[in-house]
Each structure stands twice: as C-alpha cells, then as structure tokens.
Amino acid sequence: MRIYDILVKYLQFMGIAPINDANINIKPHLLLLEVLNMKNLHNNKSDQTTDYSFTLDIEQLLKQGNIIRIKPQGTSMYPLFVPGRDEACIEHTDFSSLKRGDVILYRRDKSILVLHRIWKITDNSFYMVGDNQTEIEGPLRADQVRGKLIGVIRNGYFIDVHNPLYRIISGLWLWLRPFRPIAWKITALFRRLKRKH
Template identity: 60%
Template sequence: MKEKTTERIDIEMLLEDGKIIQIKPQGYSMYPLLLPGRDEVQIEKTDITKVKRGDVLLYRRQEGILVLHRVYRRTKDGLYMVGDNQTEIEGPLALSQVRGKMIAVRRNGKSFSTGNPLYVIFSRIWLILRPFRPVISQIIHKMHPFREAN
C-alpha cells in the first residue's frame, strides 16, 4: 500500500520520536486485510532485530515510496516482502529501509491488534497460500465487491 512521498518528513519524524501513527493505506496490495477508504492502521517504530515472518512493516523503497507489506522471509541479506494481494516477492530490503510495524487495524469503528490470535492465524495461513492468492482474491471479490468509503 503506497503513501504519498510528501508525507515523508512528518510520518518518519513521528515514528522516530516514538509516536504511534494512524494512517489510511492507499491501493489494493494488502487486500483482503486492508481496503482503502475503509481501514486505518496504527504503526509504531519497531526493534528491527525482532521483526519476523508475517509482520506488516512500513518501509521506504529505493525510489522513495512508502509501502505497507508483509514480511515473507528474513535472511542475512535482508527482508523479503509481499503484499497480501500479490504473489511476487520483493527483496532483499535493507533493514534501514524499515520505518515501523503495523500494530493494529481499525475498521468500522472497531480496532484489532496484530497480536490477536485470530489475526496471527490468518497471517500465517495467508502466507502459506501465496501461490493461490489470485484465485482466492477473485472469489473473495465476487462474494464481497470492493466498497470504498468516501
């Protein structure tokens, strides 16, 4: 999910200062977990040594775009990332590119933590199902078409 480059200083400074930020992700790369116009996420600065498979991180790509994707794997070369609505893995990502970690999702006035057991199970299963995501996403979309809020 991409964030506008113009927000670079504010978001990164707030995270660096230890603040928890709340943003509205753009794009569909994290569907079905996140839908633009419907969901907001909370992000905090994270201890990069504790980042693990399944964590959703906010990072800055080489070309300057902020992206919110899930850790697919971690190696000595860096992090490999993938959006929940994607099959292509991006990486290796330098640890210095990571800005923060998603800690909660807010949807329809309710929040759930990324530590919630149901969320953890969903995340693990969704990573395993990566090769089948296009078919699964099509089925989900047919059952529940995108409904963006204004």
C-alpha cells in the same frame, strides 16, 4: 457491571476494542491519504510524486516513539486493508525484533513508503509481499524499515495484531501466497452465484 462493559472487556481480551486515541497515543491528524499512495505498486513503478516533507515528518514522529495512524491506499494489502475504510496503526521498530508475517512500513530506495507483509528474513535483509500479490519484493535492507503495524482500525474498533484469530488468518494467507489468484477466482464465482439468487 453493565453488559457494555463486559463486552468491551471481552473484546479487549481478544485484541479487539473500541478505539481510544488517548490509550494508544495515536496522532489522529496524520490521515492524509497521499502518504501511502500505492496506485503503481502492482507494476513496481517508483515514479510517484509524494510529499517528501510530510513523509519525513512521519518518519521523525515514529523515531520519537509516537504511534501514527494512516489510511493505506490501493489494493495491494486487500483484504487486510479496504481503501477508504481501514486505518493502520504503526509504531517504530528495530529490524532485530521483526519476524515473518509482520506488516511493516518501509521506504523503497529514493521512492515511496510502502506497507507490506514480511515474506522472509535473512541475517541482514528481508523480502516483502502484499496480501493481494504473489510477486515477492527484495532483498531489502534493514535501514529501509520505518515502523511496524500494531493494529488495524475498522469500523471504530481497534484490532490488535496479537489477536489469535488475526494471527491464524494472516499466517494461513501468507502460506497460501502461490494460490491467491485461484482464491480470488473462487471468491468472484461465489459472488456471482450469490447475486443471481
């Protein structure tokens, strides 16, 4: 067995593997950036123009059991998604299978599709927050859920959401929600110090 094959098997075991569209049934043509236009997400505006015929097509593809691949825009899910670089792989899901910490695709009432992380779930509703936000959105209804993140494509590699490292980091980051502004200030300080040296 070649070293490359051993490395690939290790990455697959860790939930990280070179992307193979055939293996995970991704629709690579669904890469239009305007699908998740989240430029106004921080101030919670809902007056964005979205190609509804295209987003309806995405919702139909999810219902049919396809896994879609999209590039989220904006910074509300940073550092999980870096705009223009990372892609989200999403599949259809039922509300009953969701849990705190899952990243889901949902539709705001008469508005856009949004990809955020679940902060809290109750019997018939849920609350969401972006990884780069502190404000919680909700309550939202079960019928607003369209799909669930199953993995991230970064630099040609598929990172499974069941990856142990991903689960630890995302769980810790969710718990640190109230302290995120402090974390960003500390990060910015270290970057400035690094540039000086």
